[in-house]
Amino acid sequence: MSVKSPCTDVCIFEGKNGWCRACGRTRKEAQEWRKMSPYHRKAIERALKDRVATLQIK
Numbered sequence: 001m002s003v004k005s006p007c008t009d010v011c012i013f014e015g016k017n018g019w020c021r022a023c024g025r026t027r028k029e030a031q032e033w034r035k036m037s038p039y040h041r042k043a044i045e046r047a048l049k050d051r052v053a054t055l056q057i058k
Contacts, residue, residue: 003041024051
């Protein structure tokens with residue numbers, strides 16, 4: 001099972017956590033996405049909604 005990249009082609013990495021304002025991933029997660037196992041991709045994907053919500057509150 002493959003997990004599609006959450007990238008929206010709007011990469012703005014900022015803040016202490018370094019999350020992208022558009023998709024919620026860190027720069028490292030975005031760079032390594034294709035090499036990650038489906039398990040790790042899915043784990044990150046579950047956290048993205050909360051990350052993006054946290055960034056939008058600030």
